[in-house]
Amino acid sequence: xxxxxxxxxxxxxxxxxxxxGGKTTNLEHVYGKVKPxxxxxxxxxxxxxxxxxxxxxxxxxxxxxxxxKTRFHLYTVPGQVYYNASRKLILKNVDxxxxxxxSQAERMEANLxxxxxxxxxxxxxxxxxxxxxxxxxxxKRDLPNAAPIDDLQAALNPGWEVEDATKRxxxxxxxxxxxxxxxxxxxxxxxxxxxxxxxxxxxGDGVFDTLKAVSKLVLxxxx
Amino acid sequence: MxxxxxxxxxxxxxxxxxxxxxxxxLGDTNSRCALLVDRSGQLVTTVGEAPGLDTTxxxxxxxxxxxxxxxxxxxxxENDFSSLFHQGEKDSIYVADxxxxxxxxxIFDSRTTxxxxxLRMKDEIEELTLLVDRVxxxxxxxxxxxxxxxxxxxxxxxxxFNW
Numbered sequence: 001x002x003x004x005x006x007x008x009x010x011x012x013x014x015x016x017x018x019x020x021g022g023k024t025t026n027l028e029h030v031y032g033k034v035k036p037x038x039x040x041x042x043x044x045x046x047x048x049x050x051x052x053x054x055x056x057x058x059x060x061x062x063x064x065x066x067x068x069k070t071r072f073h074l075y076t077v078p079g080q081v082y083y084n085a086s087r088k089l090i091l092k093n094v095d096x097x098x099x100x101x102x103s104q105a106e107r108m109e110a111n112l113x114x115x116x117x118x119x120x121x122x123x124x125x126x127x128x129x130x131x132x133x134x135x136x137x138x139x140k141r142d143l144p145n146a147a148p149i150d151d152l153q154a155a156l157n158p159g160w161e162v163e164d165a166t167k168r169x170x171x172x173x174x175x176x177x178x179x180x181x182x183x184x185x186x187x188x189x190x191x192x193x194x195x196x197x198x199x200x201x202x203x204g205d206g207v208f209d210t211l212k213a214v215s216k217l218v219l220x221x222x223x
Numbered sequence: 224m225x226x227x228x229x230x231x232x233x234x235x236x237x238x239x240x241x242x243x244x245x246x247x248x249l250g251d252t253n254s255r256c257a258l259l260v261d262r263s264g265q266l267v268t269t270v271g272e273a274p275g276l277d278t279t280x281x282x283x284x285x286x287x288x289x290x291x292x293x294x295x296x297x298x299x300x301e302n303d304f305s306s307l308f309h310q311g312e313k314d315s316i317y318v319a320d321x322x323x324x325x326x327x328x329x330i331f332d333s334r335t336t337x338x339x340x341x342l343r344m345k346d347e348i349e350e351l352t353l354l355v356d357r358v359x360x361x362x363x364x365x366x367x368x369x370x371x372x373x374x375x376x377x378x379x380x381x382x383x384f385n386w
Contacts, residue, residue, distance in 0.1 A: 001232070001261060001263075001265050001267075002232035002233070002372060003232070003233050003238075003267065004232055004233055004234050004235060004238075005233050005234070005235050005237070005238030005239075005268070006238075006268070009372075010265040012263050012264070012265070040277065040279045040280065041277055041279075041280050043280050043283065043284070045287075054287060054291075055287065057264075057280070057283050059279050059283075062383045062384070063382075063383045065373070065376060065379045065380060065383060066372055066373065066376060066379065068372065070383065073263075073264065073265065073283070085294055086291065089287065089290040089291065089294065090287075092262060092263060092290065093261070093262060093263030094263075212384045215383075215384070216380055216381070216384070219373060219376075219380045219383075220373075220377065220380060222372075222373045223373035223374055223375070223376055223377065223380070
């Protein structure tokens with residue numbers, strides 16, 4: 001939303017993913033690291049055991065662009081399957097999505113279920129995830145049972161077909177040398193993948209890389 | 224523009240018309256203040272006495288509260304609950320939908336009654352709906368979209384991320 005009267009650009013980013021994957025931890029790290037004057041209060045609607053019940057919310061000011069204050073509203077959703085009704089509400093009017101996947105091999109099923117749920121909930125609102133700012137974060141890379149990135153990519157970010165012929169040209173992945181976001185498969189099909197990041201959110205690794213990437217995509221989508 | 228889920232923009236004229244309308248409403252009902260919030264939880268404007276609270280957090284929670292109640296309405300077979308009322312010892316709040324796009328939140332105290340707020344609210348919502356429809360119909364025709372504002376601003380966008 002662009003408010004010309006108050007000269008503000010407001011954008012909504014939602015962190016999505018399976019339960020206990022680290023969505024709230026991402027926001028807590030951002031809250032702890034940015035200057036107090038550039039962020040608001042971190043609001044958590046959580047259960048007594050600190051599981052997200054409805055959402056966490058953190059407003060962050062990025063700075064001024066063309067005289068407009070850019071403010072990002074970061075939300076998490078409850079990861080547990082049970083809370084789909086409230087999870088879906090948070091997606092309303094979203095501008096950008098971060099999928100926080102849990103790298104542990106035994107959480108693969110939960111990751112897949114959550115990704116499918118994201119696609120389903122978005123399409124119920126008429127949003128097309130493949131045509132909006134969307135990045136994936138593979139969290140918990142430090143754990144001994146973390147699955148290889150290739151396996152996670154193959155399962156959660158296999159790519160979608162590029163239907164627009166004008167976009168069928170190789171686009172290098174700016175975050176990973178030697179990899180492409182848009183490329184042609186040996187079979188001739190053109191595919192596009194979401195940018196991905198590795199993270200250890202409890203230590204803050206990868207948290208800001210992820211946030212910067214999705215924020216840039218959101219602002220560039222407005223441009 | 225593909226991002227397209229919540230693309231719309233207010234001009235100074237929209238803002239002035241909406242503010243004037245809300246000021247009249249506050250005067251007529253003797254309410255403390257009005258907050259206009261979009262359904263995604265972003266504050267559009269505040270009119271009247273300074274509410275003396277964290278308006279960003281307030282706007283987010285209002286939108287979530289209203290959305291949750293919207294779903295409750297559907298579960299009991301209603302299309303929606305067109306308004307919400309939360310009563311406190313000193314201050315109370317009344318929330319109503321505007322054109323399915325915005326929420327009008329009125330904070331009031333013992334200087335007025337919920338009956339008067341509710342009575343005047345219907346006309347106010349009709350007036351705001353006309354104003355807001357104007358904003359959104361123009362948004363769809365892309366007359367004041369972000370495209371002009373951020374066009375060619377890639378370098379500036381890159382410079383924002385110097386945390």
